[in-house]
Amino acid sequence: MLPRSVDAVVIGSGPNGLVSAIALADAGWDVLVLEAAETFGGAVRSTESDGWISDRFSSNYPLGVASPVLRALELEKHGLQWAYAPLPLVHLLDEEGGSVAIHPDPEDTAKSIGADHPGDGETWLRLYQQYVEIREPLLQALLTTWPPIVPGIKLARKLGSVGELLRFARFMAMPMHRMGQELFEGQRGPALIAGNSLHADAPLSGAVSGTMGWLLVMLAQDVGYPVAAGGSSALSGALVRRAGRAGALLVSGTPVSAIEVSSGRVTGVRTATGETVVVNRAVVADTSAPMLYQQLLPSATIPAGLRRDLDERFQWDHPTVKVNFRLSGPIPWRSAEARSSGVVHLAGTADDLVHLSADLDTGRLPSQPFLLIGQTTKSDPSRSPAGTEAVWAYSHLPRGIVDDESAAKQAHRMERAIERYAPGFTELIIDRDVQRPSDLESADPSLGLGAVGGGTMQLQQQLVFRPTIGLGSPRTFVSGLYLGSSAIHPGGGVHGACGHLAARTALRDASLLGPLTRTLPTAALRHLQR
DSSP states (O other), X not given: OOOSEXXXXXXXXXXXXXXXXXXXXXXXXXXXXXXXXXXXXXXXOEEEETTEEEESSOOOOHHHHXXXXXXXXXXXXXXXXXXXXXXEEEEEOOTTSOEEEEOSSHHHHHHHHTSSOHHHHHHHHHHHHHHHHHHHHHHHHHHTOSSOHHHHHHHHHHHOSHHHHHHHHHHHHSOHHXXXXXXXXXXXXXXXXXXXXXXXXXXXXXXXXXXXXXXXXXXXXXXXXXXXXXXTHHHHHHHHHHHHXXXXXXXXXXOEEEEEEETTXXXXXXXXXXXXXXXXXXEEEOSOHHHIIIIISOGGGSOHHHHHHHHHTOOOOOXXXXXXXXXXXXXXXXXXXGGGEEEEEXXXXXXXXXXXXXXXXXXXXXXXXXXXXXXXXXXXXXGSSTTOEEEEEEEEOOTTOOOHHHHHHHHHHHHHHHHHHSTTOGGGEEEEEEEOHHHHHHHXXXXXXXXXXXXXXXXXXXXXXXXXXXXXXXXXXXXXXXXXXXXXXXXXXXXXXXXXXXXXXXXXXXXXXXXXXXXXXXXXXXXXXX
């Protein structure tokens, strides 16, 4: 039986929801987490069967290691262990075995990037050194506060002058394709950035796509591409234990059917079984934006502008097709580097990926799909029986193409693509499990249409435009209700930042300064969305 009233309810137990619960409980609030599924973790979950461990959604966590939010929780004290492959990342350039790799030592990475153009290796070292110098204020600005005024000032001081600040701002705004052309003479450096840019869904010739690729390659060099030892549920489990230690009550198998509102303020939540929990201070929704506004809130309360923006302008990221393989042995890549890497991009050159990105944006199913491949046994031998390999691969479909037939066709193309780069691969397959967009959404309703990022990461749906035109904060038009999922800034990725920002905002609004911090922003938000 649920408690009759609490200070705060967190809807959903993904990493953002759990981070919110921890922050609120640490502050002394009485917190209830309600999870619709039977297990906690949202899209950070794994399953185990017959000695095989399969990460069902996300798998590699460079942001999880680097995030100041998650680092502050000291999850290693709650059972989390990170596992690493000998090489973090390899990008396959051609079917003959050409590749470029991130190595643990930046000097070795420079040699790989500069194999054809030695000057590109020197560029890499300069690029990485600049990242190291600005890393802490940059990550603080991206992940810990909104708007990022104090970290932004620290970042500006690190850069040293107004001129350098403006150059860095231009650099961060560049399309991936232009960034690669400006930085490197050869194909290897641009290919690395392009492959990492495609982890998100920004067109590679579109603004800020370079930022996404640059940040992920820097993180690959800095912290690697680790997995959680024992499966991604180990990361969720550590967060659950940390939340329990803080005093939060977590209840699974309890879907929330409605959020109750009175006089413009949140008053409670109602579960699918008809139970009502009175909320004294806040509700944090670790859900998609459409789920919050179109399903959980009373329809009559939704401002007309917000309703129109969600119906006509909100855009999901690309649908995902994921294939989980059980293999009798390691993938026989032609690239020697790929045989020891935790993550492999089956991709081609940056130019190849620009064409592929254009196919996705114009509704064409690419004949040669981009594959992001996780060789999890390489990182964590506990993932499969001795001598075998647990491997997953995912690729994207164009928006609007989410039918099972297209997903099956894409899965077949993915398998054939690996065979071309690693002849003999198909003979190693013991079993395969295809997760189509419909499967992903049915397993986690927040993954609308099989999208895993909470909405497109393109510029028109970032910052004050995320998830729709607003203030870029977790606040909603309902006082005491906060959106704390990847639907808000800074967006997708397992970093906990969205949940952290939601909890931080709720705590500030409930403080003695609350009337000052919440009244004007809430009124402005209602004005923008009316």
